[in-house]
Amino acid sequence: MAVFQELKKGALISLWFVFLTFPVMVIKVDPIARTVTWRWMNALYMAIGTFIIYTLVQFFIKRRGRSKPSTVQKEAGSSVIHRLLDNPRRRAMLFVALAAAAIAFPQLLSAYQTNVMTTALMYVVLGLGLNIVVGLAGLLDLGFVAFYAVGAYTYALLNHHYGLGFWTILPLGGLLAACFGILLGFPVLRLRGDYLAIVTLGFGEIIRLVLENWGEFSKGPSGISNIARPSLFGMELDLHGSIVFNYYLMVLFVIFTIFVVNRLQNSRLGRAWIALREDEIACQAMGIDKHRTKLVAFSLGAFWAGLMGVVFAGKTTFVNPASFTFMESAIILAIVVLGGMGSIVGVILGALILILMPEYLRGLSQYRMLAFGAILVCMMIFRPQGLIANIRRTYVYKKTHNDAQAS
């Protein structure tokens, strides 16, 4: 009887969704040719699809409900990856294997693959940068791409007008982006979380609109082309050499970023961020300068975005405002949310999944943004901690021999 009830509910929900999606999915009008196409099959697919998804969700909720008592233990043991990383010998082996794979990658695969991988690595770094702001400090920044644009345009403009090289601009672009971060952060970081999200979103759009409209400064929507590629100790590289060089550059960047973020996370500052994220009032009561701590997180995140912007401009040799839309910010946010806010391994995995998957499933790439939206919603509902949850540092009181005897 219960099964019948479930089926009935599923059928009703399917019907509701068929009704809901009816005008958009079924009817397609051509206002110029004045024809109407009725796509009845879509309604059928919608009904079947909703029914299957509903059944799956119900199934998972039930299973989760049954295994509830054991979750506490499972969390402590954590995931396979954390167990791998906990053992020093296994960790060393894993790192050696990863390093070997990273070095061999451009030698074994084509330039195209290397290029794709470079892009994915750029998103790893961007994700790690945003992770400082969103994951650690708990500040939702929806205008992250603005800082990325600042970096990219710094390099593009200075290279175009003054012929300055990649390595000179790299720190400059990062610092300039960090300055923008401080300028924006100084007034707005007083705001509560959701207002901050909107202001950063507005700021991101302002930067893009200015770049688009201020033609004398940025050449408007047509963008700046012929930007110099990064050079290797003054040597100019040919196209293939440059692709391989960019790739190794990005590998180094990723290692550097992981190192810095990891150190930051466990530092006094990193703990202050996490405390701030969890409870602002308690955090202030502990004597942490709320404003300054947030500002540092914000500008550090911006710094990384700026660095990547410079690398982006150097890699593509062309920038225009269309590369810096809100969707770009949304993709980076999806990477952080999917991977697990605050978790370094998670963000790396998230970036690789979200950037490489659409690249290799070309046929499905038009559904990419649709999937990103769905991922954000589903992750929040079913697994807010992300694919790989960040494990808190916990100090376990170990009983010594004497204690055991005493008790």
Place this chain on the structure above:
Amino acid sequence: MDYFIELLFSGLTRGSIYALIALGYTMVYGIIGLINFAHGEIYMIGAFTAFIVATVLSIYGFPLLAIVIIAGVAAVVWAASYGYTIEKIAYKPLRHAPRLSPLISAIGMSIFLQNYVLLAQSSDFLPFPRLIRDFPFMEPIAHIIGSTDLVILVTTVVVMVILTLIIKFSMIGKAMRATSQDRTMATLVGINVNRVISMTFIIGSSLAAIGGLLIASHIGQINFYIGFLAGIKAFTAAVLGGIGSVPGAVLGSMILGLTESFATGYVSSDYEDVFAFSLLVLILIFKPSGLLGKATNQKV
């Protein structure tokens, strides 16, 4: 002088549309404290439904008045259904989650809906049928205020009056005000909070759909992306007036509409959107509680 009055009316028209959308933001925020990021998308879906229905009916040769009524009703019904469903899927499970979770979920919903319409319909700008004909009696002043502007202004005023009456006197309006003051206490006196929240989403979405229908027939074209910008601007208006306050949303929308209209008329139209965003940033910095909002102190 004529130019000034023309800009004044065009500003009021813009303001009316913003007000219809901003009310949805402000009501939802007042009740569950969430910025419903997907609200702009509901407005877009309302406009799209109206577009599809109106075009189909006009192809099948229905009279104009019937098209307006049926398309309007369809837009409201479907937008309200979307609002209701979105709340149930994306926000209700997260009601006790940390603050960031529903916001991220809302952003995800917004991206999802945009791309859903993009994939199911088209990415082009589509011509919206002209639903409002020029009235003969408007002829002498047509160069200052168009017939569609008049229709938009009148509709907005009527909708506002109805909304105020609902909130002031009806049972559900009283329940809404009680819920926004104190949700737990409202539950204790026997208010079904889930129903109130659903109703808020339904009313807010219906208003957005009316706005979508009006603006689409005013501008004459439509695209899947219109919700994003309109949503942010309406949100700006809601914040300007003080988020959570219904008269504040209307006041803020009018100020924003007039600012944009005069700025584009006298300064430059390239930076139209920059004005709105800058206004938003400035308000949030100097008066985060808005013009009519109450400053709330966080208690420990």
